[in-house]
Amino acid sequence: MNFSSTDQYIVSPQLQLAVNAAVVLQKPLLLKGEPGTGKTRLAEELAASLQAPLLRWQIKSTSKAQQGLYEYDAVSRLRDSQLGSDKVHDISNYIKPGKLWQAFTQDQRPVLLIDEIDKADIEFPNDLLHELDQMEFHVYETGEQIKAQQRPIVIITSNNEKELPDAFLRRCFFHYIQFPDADTLAQIVQVHFPNIKQRLLDKALTAFFNLRDVANLKKKPSTSELLDWLKLLLVENIAPHQLEGSAASLPLLGALLKNEQDTQLVEKLAFLSRRRD
Amino acid sequence: MLVEFFFCLRKHGLKTSITELLDLLTALEHDMAACDVEQFYHLAKLTLVKDESQYDRFDRAFAEYFSGVEQVDLAQKIPADWLQRSIQRHLSDEEKAQLQGHGGLKELLEAFTERLAEQQKRHAGGNKWIGTGGSSAFGAYGFHPEGIRIGQTGSNQRRAVKVWDQREYRDLDSEQLINHRTIQMALRSLRRFARSGAELELDLAQTITATSAKAGLLDLQWQRERHNAIKVLILFDVGGSMDDYIYECQQLFAAARNEFKHLEFYYFHNCLYEQVWRHNSRRFSEKIPLTEVINRYSKDYKLIFVGDATMGPYEITHPGGSVEHWNEEPGIATMQRVLNHFSKSVWLNPQPFERWHWHHSIGLVQEIMGGRMYPLSIDGLNRAIRSML
Numbered sequence: 001m002n003f004s005s006t007d008q009y010i011v012s013p014q015l016q017l018a019v020n021a022a023v024v025l026q027k028p029l030l031l032k033g034e035p036g037t038g039k040t041r042l043a044e045e046l047a048a049s050l051q052a053p054l055l056r057w058q059i060k061s062t063s064k065a066q067q068g069l070y071e072y073d074a075v076s077r078l079r080d081s082q083l084g085s086d087k088v089h090d091i092s093n094y095i096k097p098g099k100l101w102q103a104f105t106q107d108q109r110p111v112l113l114i115d116e117i118d119k120a121d122i123e124f125p126n127d128l129l130h131e132l133d134q135m136e137f138h139v140y141e142t143g144e145q146i147k148a149q150q151r152p153i154v155i156i157t158s159n160n161e162k163e164l165p166d167a168f169l170r171r172c173f174f175h176y177i178q179f180p181d182a183d184t185l186a187q188i189v190q191v192h193f194p195n196i197k198q199r200l201l202d203k204a205l206t207a208f209f210n211l212r213d214v215a216n217l218k219k220k221p222s223t224s225e226l227l228d229w230l231k232l233l234l235v236e237n238i239a240p241h242q243l244e245g246s247a248a249s250l251p252l253l254g255a256l257l258k259n260e261q262d263t264q265l266v267e268k269l270a271f272l273s274r275r276r277d
Numbered sequence: 278m279l280v281e282f283f284f285c286l287r288k289h290g291l292k293t294s295i296t297e298l299l300d301l302l303t304a305l306e307h308d309m310a311a312c313d314v315e316q317f318y319h320l321a322k323l324t325l326v327k328d329e330s331q332y333d334r335f336d337r338a339f340a341e342y343f344s345g346v347e348q349v350d351l352a353q354k355i356p357a358d359w360l361q362r363s364i365q366r367h368l369s370d371e372e373k374a375q376l377q378g379h380g381g382l383k384e385l386l387e388a389f390t391e392r393l394a395e396q397q398k399r400h401a402g403g404n405k406w407i408g409t410g411g412s413s414a415f416g417a418y419g420f421h422p423e424g425i426r427i428g429q430t431g432s433n434q435r436r437a438v439k440v441w442d443q444r445e446y447r448d449l450d451s452e453q454l455i456n457h458r459t460i461q462m463a464l465r466s467l468r469r470f471a472r473s474g475a476e477l478e479l480d481l482a483q484t485i486t487a488t489s490a491k492a493g494l495l496d497l498q499w500q501r502e503r504h505n506a507i508k509v510l511i512l513f514d515v516g517g518s519m520d521d522y523i524y525e526c527q528q529l530f531a532a533a534r535n536e537f538k539h540l541e542f543y544y545f546h547n548c549l550y551e552q553v554w555r556h557n558s559r560r561f562s563e564k565i566p567l568t569e570v571i572n573r574y575s576k577d578y579k580l581i582f583v584g585d586a587t588m589g590p591y592e593i594t595h596p597g598g599s600v601e602h603w604n605e606e607p608g609i610a611t612m613q614r615v616l617n618h619f620s621k622s623v624w625l626n627p628q629p630f631e632r633w634h635w636h637h638s639i640g641l642v643q644e645i646m647g648g649r650m651y652p653l654s655i656d657g658l659n660r661a662i663r664s665m666l
Contacts, residue, residue, distance in 0.1 A: 014319045021309050021323060027300065032329060062502075075479065075497065082495045122535070163531075169327035170296055176329035 009038070009045040010180075010188045018175040019046060028132055028154035030169070033177030036222030039157040043113035046155065053110045055152075057099040063120045065127030068098040069137050069146075092142050100131060104148040112152040118161040125168040133171055180223065182209065192227055193234065203243040204230060211247050211256060214266060221256040229255040246270035282342050286325065289338035293325045300324045314343065464536040464662070478502050508539035510574055510619070514584030515544045515557060522627035525653055526583055529625070541574060547588040548608035549615065550599055567611060571618045579665050580615065580622035583653070586642040587628065593641050612645050622646070623661040627653040 003019045005011050011019070019042070022029035031039045047054035057068055077094045080087055087093045097105075103112040117125060131137050135148035156172065158164065180188060182205060189201060208229075212220050221229075232252045233243075242251055248270030250256070257263050279298065286293050301324040310316035318339060326335045476499040483498035490496070511533060513526060533540055543553035543565065552564040591598040593608040604611075616622055624642060626633070630652045633639045643650045649664055651657035 014323075017309070017316065017319050018323050021304050021320060024307050024309065025300065025304055030327070079495050079497075082493075161535075163535075166292070166327075170294055172327070173300075173323050174327040175323055176332065 003046055003049055006045055006049060008191060009041060010184060010191060011042070011045075012178070012180070012184065015042070015175060015177065018173060022155075022173050023153055025173075026151040026153075028156055028172045030156045030158060030164075030172040030174045031177060032158050032160055032174070034179055034220065034222050035159060036224035037177045037179060038223060039177060040113065040115055043111055043115075043155040043157075046153070047111040050109075050111065050153075052108055052153070053106060054113060055099050055103050055106075055110055056113045056115060058115050059117050059119045059124070061119050061121075063124065065124055065131075066098075068100040068114075068128065069131065070098050070101050070139060071096045072141050095139065095141060100137070101146055103152040104135065104146055106149070106152070109150045110152045112154045114154065114156045116159060117156050118158040118164065122165070125164050129167060129171065179212075185223065185226070188223060189227070189230060193230055196230065196234065197240070199240045200233065200238075200243075201230075203240045204233060207243050207247065207250055208256070211250070211266070214247065214269065216265065217257075217262050218259045219257075219262065225256050225258070246273060282321075285342045286335065286338045289334050289341075291326065291331055291334055291338065297325050464532055464658070476501050505536075505538065507537060508574070508578045509533065509537045509541070509581060510570075510578045511540070511542040511581045511583060512549065512553065513542060513544050514547060514582070514586075516546050518585055518587045519627075522585065522653070525627045529583065529653065529658075539578075541578070543570060545584075546601060547584075548592050548599070549582075549611050550602075550604045550608060551606065551611060567615070571615065574619075576618055576620050578619055580619040581661075582622070582624040582646075583627070584624070585626055585628045586624065586639045586650070587636050588638045590637050590641060593638060593645075609641075609645060612642075616645070621665040622649065623665060624650040625653045625657065625661060626650055630657075 003011070003023070004016060018029060021027075031042065033039055043056070044054060046052075072091075073094045073096060077088055077091070099112065103110050132154065135151050136146060138145055185205060185208075186201065189196065189205075204226075208221065208226050211217075229252060232255050236252065238251050246269075247253075248267045253263065253266070257266065279302065283293065283298050301321055304310070304320055304324060305317075310320045321339070322332070322335055326332060478500050480498045480500040483500070484496065487496040487498050488494065511530070513530070519526070530542070543555060544557060544560065545553050549567070551567050553567055553570060554560040554564050556563065588600075589598070592600065593612075596605055596607050597603050598607060624646045626639070628636075628639070633643075639650070649661070651661040651664075
């Protein structure tokens with residue numbers, strides 16, 4: 001198999017190599033990069049291109065590693081015992097498989113996305129070391145041993161909010177998704193808006209990269225913001241010449257800058273440059 | 278197989294392990310990079326480097342090993358040993374006056390490139406060639422009014438009592454060097470849990486009571502989860518003598534940022550005066566009055582000073598003692614006002630404990646803090662945190 005760009009999603013050759021290596025060598029692939037560079041999309045596209053099921057485990061600050069394996073619902077068993085249900089005699093009725101368990105028992109080799117792993121507690125990745133390495137775990141309540149029939153393709157994303165432990169990193173491949181250059185970005189836009197006029201696209205991309213170059217922005221606009229913005233430009237029927245001039249006068253700027261301070265900063269800079277003229 | 282390459286990486290300070298090397302070899306066995314250096318480069322990067330901040334090091338190591346990649350950085354072309362610290366020359370004022378500027382920056386750069394082309398050997402202590410400790414316009418650790426500084430870390434002539442020029446202070450970047458888990462583990466002991474948020478946790482005691490009240494029919498009771506309710510305010514000393522401890526401070530800052538939900542921080546220089554600031558790059562335009570800080574944060578915030586407390590004693594004891602501005606009140610008065618407001622406070626000092634008695638000012642600050650100054654080591658941190666609980 002060979003993962004490559006689809007008509008929905010453009011991958012760089014490096015990322016392509018990384019994904020293929022992870023698939024062939026059956027290692028988890030850790031992806032980092034600016035928000036909005038398509039880390040999560042990658043897993044979706046990969047699953048689609050392999051026609052494999054996608055299991056998405058969204059990590060939150062309250063997530064525990066155990067939840068990915070299974071959860072024992074003691075409370076509902078207690079309640080059932082009160083109501084005299086027959087289910088109560090079999091403990092396995094109350095074991096709920098987590099995402100890892102589901103991934104291990106799929107008929108077809110699935111793609112398991114562990115999204116935003118850095119959101120969790122710092123011990124979270126360490127608790128998953130053995131499970132991701134050996135792809136098996138023990139269920140204490142029933143004495144079962146769950147072992148992967150085939151090793152799932154594991155994609156892990158991180159937004160760099162917390163440092164991940166070394167032992168965990170050693171078990172992964174690592175790829176940092178770079179922000180795409182102008183050509184790649186133009187390709188990406190073509191994929192999403194095949195009918196966009198070249199002149200509008202050129203102007204929009206220039207304005208976009210100028211905006212990204214503004215120093216000290218809290219959140220630089222990324223690919224997904226660009227796509228939203230272009231969609232708005234098309235809907236509002238903005239003419240290319242309206243995209244000329246300073247960054248602050250760009251139409252629908254709110255789609256690119258999500259931060260009030262950033263907007264103020266850009267306006268201030270535009271004001272200064274006007275005064276200089 | 279690639280053992281030399283592996284050691285070359287380690288020499289450049291990459292923490293690559295044998296497991297990762299084996300991964301690379303397995304990948305090569307699977308023909309992932311068939312006879313293509315570029316593919317091999319990406320594959321090696323994928324398997325051996327686990328942090329984007331290490332990419333640059335990897336690139337340099339790779340270039341060195343395969344020695345086909347041109348290095349364009351001028352400063353890197355100069356062998357590092359030329360610039361290593363050698364005997365510092367002390368110049369008299371007369372000599373300094375003799376050294377005239379070399380014209381503008383452009384001329385200086387041109388002359389530098391020329392000189393670089395001429396020069397072939399290491400040089401130290403003279404006044405023409407590029408090297409260390411001399412009075413040529415090029416090199417490090419020396420004196421020349423318009424010199425180009427190469428490969429020097431920190432400011433060399435910092436014993437001056439007045440900071441004459443407005444030097445730029447480096448921000449403590451939370452995105453760097455977060456890997457010091459020990460600091461984080463130490464900070465973890467600074468916890469006071471309080472229940473907040475949605476009711477998600479089973480309250481066992483209440484459940485038993487309620488169930489008994491219903492004659493044994495289960496009645497579940499829920500309560501809110503516990504979260505760390507500790508609030509922390511950190512005041513960092515930056516610039517000057519603190520240049521030496523930037524690494525330690527970054528680690529502390531990064532770890533604290535991860536650990537506490539309520540973390541506020543401000544910067545000051547040498548001693549706390551009536552103003553602090555939030556961003557080092559905008560420190561002269563955006564000063565925040567200290568009274569505002571005191572009013573904004575309630576007294577249950579834990580106050581942590583981070584600073585080496587190394588300064589002239591009058592910077593603490595006298596009005597107008599500040600090296601940067603005229604302070605109406607002596608530093609000691611400002612310090613006391615803050616300490617009176619916040620009920621728990623400590624001072625973390627990155628200077629090694631053995632050196633504390635060398636500086637009179639450390640003793641002064643120690644006195645103001647009521648003895649709650651601790652060295653910025655894991656042990657010191659643990660003791661500091663215990664004193665705040």
